[in-house]
Every structure is written in C-alpha cells, then in structure tokens.
Amino acid sequence: MRKLIAGNWKMNGLRADGLALARELARRAAATPLACDLLLCPPATLLAAVRDAVAGSPLQLGGQDCHTRQHGAHTGDVSAAMLRDAGCSHVILGHSERRIDHHETDALIRAKLAAARDAGLVAILCVGETAQERDAGRALDIVSRQLAGSLPDEMSAGAVAIAYEPVWAIGTGRTPKAAEIAQVHAHLRAELKGRLAAPEAVRLLYGGSVKPGNARELLAIANVDGALVGGASLVAADFWAIAQTGS
DSSP, X not given: OOOEEEEEOOSOOOHHHHHHHHHHHHHHHHHSOOSSXXXXXXXXXXXXXXXXXXXXXXXXXXXXXXXXXSSSSOTTOOOHHHHXXXXXSEEEESOHHHHHHXXXXXXXXXXXXXXXXXXXXXXXXXXXXXXXXHHTTOHHHHHHHHHHHHSOSXXXXXXXXXXXXOGGGTTTSOOOOHHHHHHHHHHHHHHHBTTBSOGGGSOEEEESSOOHHHHHHHXXXXXXXXXXXXXXXXXXXXXXXXXXXXX
C-alpha cells in the first residue's frame, strides 16, 4: 500500500511563510519523485496560496476541519464543498485539539465525515487516548469507542483514513513503543472489519511527535500506512526527510 505522509500545519504560518514552505517542498518533489503521497494541510487562510504554489507538483492539499453542512448561516465556518472548491482532496477531522478545545463529540465528528464524503473529500479521522486513559489500560477501548461513534455507515475504504494520535504524544516529543503502536493499529484494522467492504484498503496513519529521527522505525511497524506530522511538517527539510523514509 502506498504510504500517505500528511503535514498538519495547525494554526501556524502567515502568507510569506506558507508560500516559502510550499514552494520548497514542491521544488524537492519535482526534483526527486517519491513513492509515497504527500499532503499539506495549512490553515484555511493559506489554502489558495499553497494550492497555487504546489500546482503541477504531486503534492496534495487538505483542510484541517469542515462544517457538517455544505452551506448556510454558519459564520466563521468552512464547508467540505468549499474545501473541495479550493482544491483540497482531504480534510482532517476529529483531531484531539478539536475534541478538547471545541468540545467536539463523536456524533458531531461523524456528521462532519459524512459531509466530507458527500463533497468528495477523503476524511482523515483522528483517534487516540490521553495519558490517563493509557495508564488505566483503556487505550483500545477509547479508540474503539471513537471509531464506532465517529465513522459513518456506508463509507468506502477510499473515502477515509484513520490516524492514531495518542493525545499524550502530540507535541511532547514522546512516542509510544513500537509494540504499543502495532497493538493499536492491529486493533483498528480488526475493528474496521464488518464496517467497510475492504478494511485492508484503509490507510492507518500514526501521528504524535513524528520526526526524521524516528520516522523510519514508525513507518516500518505493521499496519502503519503513513504518518500525520505536526511540528516537523513546518520545516521543509524535516518533512522531506520523513517523506523519504515513507518511500
């Protein structure tokens, strides 16, 4: 399975920064083709600029969130249809920072995934446990609950990817042991059986302090089909190094 390396820029980057980063990655991708898919997910304010900067390159564009409706009186929100119209192929949904900061529930995330599907976007559904839940031995229960509550029925395998991002590993420099990641990813793969027609075709990504120094080990773990990269995706050399290990 071709791996997906996705960069989540989060709330970072002004126009000059975003353009410089996108152009440098597009230049590298043109000079050295990769055997993985590269996805950039900048803030909504930079979508158009990044789209133009990577035009003609193999880099893909994604949003960081979308509304449940395709249009309407929802001040400040962006719909999946708008993301598609802006050139996006993917959208990140259910990230722990959205679940925590905006109190997003599984039911709300499920509706957002349905909206993304209907707009023709690939949804990257994030799941993951907190440190307290991990220490209590509840990691598998938590990701099972989030997957069951957030994944709509009648999703095709090509319309969704699942990103396992343990909350305690995001931006902390800490990563789970390889065996712990393998256990969760195998569990997610098993949970998808019966929900999707081709569960083996769903890409399972790992996210949480992915960097050049650990990417090779992480991407070699069974059932890890790519990475959702945070801080390291803001540095062209680091993100490129991660992408090279995924090729």
